[in-house]
Amino acid sequence: MIEDKNQQRTSIAQLGEFGLIDHLTKQFEIAQPSTLKGIGDDAAVLDFKNKKVVVSTDLLIEGIHFDLAYMPLKHLGYKAVSVNVSDICAMNAKPTQITVSIAVSNRFPLEALEELYAGIALAAKVYNVDVIGGDTTSSQKGLLISVTALGESDENEIVYRKGAGEKDLLVVSGDIGAAYMGLQVLEREKQVFLVNPNNQPDLDNYTYLIERQLKPEARVDVREILEKLEIKPTSMIDISDGLSSEIMHLCKQSKVGCNLYEDKLPLDPQLINVCEEFNIDSTTVAINGGEDYELLFTIKMDDYDKIKGNPNFTVIGHMTQESEGMHLVTRANTKIELKARGWNALTE
Numbered sequence: 001m002i003e004d005k006n007q008q009r010t011s012i013a014q015l016g017e018f019g020l021i022d023h024l025t026k027q028f029e030i031a032q033p034s035t036l037k038g039i040g041d042d043a044a045v046l047d048f049k050n051k052k053v054v055v056s057t058d059l060l061i062e063g064i065h066f067d068l069a070y071m072p073l074k075h076l077g078y079k080a081v082s083v084n085v086s087d088i089c090a091m092n093a094k095p096t097q098i099t100v101s102i103a104v105s106n107r108f109p110l111e112a113l114e115e116l117y118a119g120i121a122l123a124a125k126v127y128n129v130d131v132i133g134g135d136t137t138s139s140q141k142g143l144l145i146s147v148t149a150l151g152e153s154d155e156n157e158i159v160y161r162k163g164a165g166e167k168d169l170l171v172v173s174g175d176i177g178a179a180y181m182g183l184q185v186l187e188r189e190k191q192v193f194l195v196n197p198n199n200q201p202d203l204d205n206y207t208y209l210i211e212r213q214l215k216p217e218a219r220v221d222v223r224e225i226l227e228k229l230e231i232k233p234t235s236m237i238d239i240s241d242g243l244s245s246e247i248m249h250l251c252k253q254s255k256v257g258c259n260l261y262e263d264k265l266p267l268d269p270q271l272i273n274v275c276e277e278f279n280i281d282s283t284t285v286a287i288n289g290g291e292d293y294e295l296l297f298t299i300k301m302d303d304y305d306k307i308k309g310n311p312n313f314t315v316i317g318h319m320t321q322e323s324e325g326m327h328l329v330t331r332a333n334t335k336i337e338l339k340a341r342g343w344n345a346l347t348e
């Protein structure tokens with residue numbers, strides 16, 4: 001779909017490993033006060049003073065987590081950073097540094113890696129995190145990217161999955177389901193392209209969904225918004241696998257049940273239209289589709305007035321006694337047990 005036949009191709013081998021690392025990392029600048037030494041020595045040196053440090057890591061593998069047929073490398077770099085920064089946000093911490101390691105086969109020219117690193121650099125700038133290290137090595141087949149993200153927080157500001165109380169309200173940021181439908185659109189266009197490579201896809205009606213899939217944004221703003229509203233969530237998680245399975249994580253770790261209301265789910269109008277076109281139920285997509293990287297959290301009922309009407313958040317349900325179980329309450333007012341049918345790369 002996105003092939004430029006006149007691309008310049010410089011072999012990675014020409015630069016050697018150290019030359020390659022130098023070339024790719026010279027663009028990174030240090031902005032965080034906690035970074036004493038970034039790239040350029042055997043190890044980075046960090047100083048978090050009296051803050052606690054949160055750490056998260058992810059491994060993305062070509063053919064399992066991404067498909068380069070429709071994933072531009074710049075987007076891939078951006079997304080690899082976003083998904084890790086999102087995990088730091090899910091702890092209610094401030095992201096500060098990342099490391100990036102890649103393994104590439106020699107089918108990738110230098111120009112491809114420059115694209116990938118342009119996406120990484122852009123995300124680092126947007127999220128204000130320092131790139132402080134990593135490794136570059138060769139793989140026999142395909143591309144692997146591993147990102148580790150660090151963040152800082154006061155100890156009493158950190159939010160875990162386990163803190164939800166029985167009457168707490170369940171809240172989600174942004175809207176959900178769009179990233180999953182974006183993937184469905186891209187998969188369909190890929191099949192069309194394989195049959196007829198001259199067919200230029202018209203994706204105008206799908207721009208929001210595709211952007212949500214290819215360029216997800218970590219919600220670094222949520223911590224700041226909640227702080228201003230003087231709300232500290234009682235539990236929190238980010239939506240990577242799907243709303244339903246993330247709710248189940250919060251419930252299990254907090255030992256509570258949950259009622260989720262179908263009519264409260266925040267869906268973008270484009271999602272509703274495209275679900276109709278694909279003949280897929282939008283509620284199913286919203287609760288099982290993953291990769292939106294919105295934040296799901298619980299707040300005390302007393303905080304409802306502070307969050308009510310805020311365009312960043314939607315109250316989608318409430319927690320209950322553990323013995324009541326976890327349910328979706330439909331528009332017809334019937335209760336359906338929640339199941340974790342989310343995105344699972346290992347079983348697909």
Ligand SMILES: [Mg+2]
Pocket residue numbers: 086087090237238239240
């Ligand atoms: Mg997570």
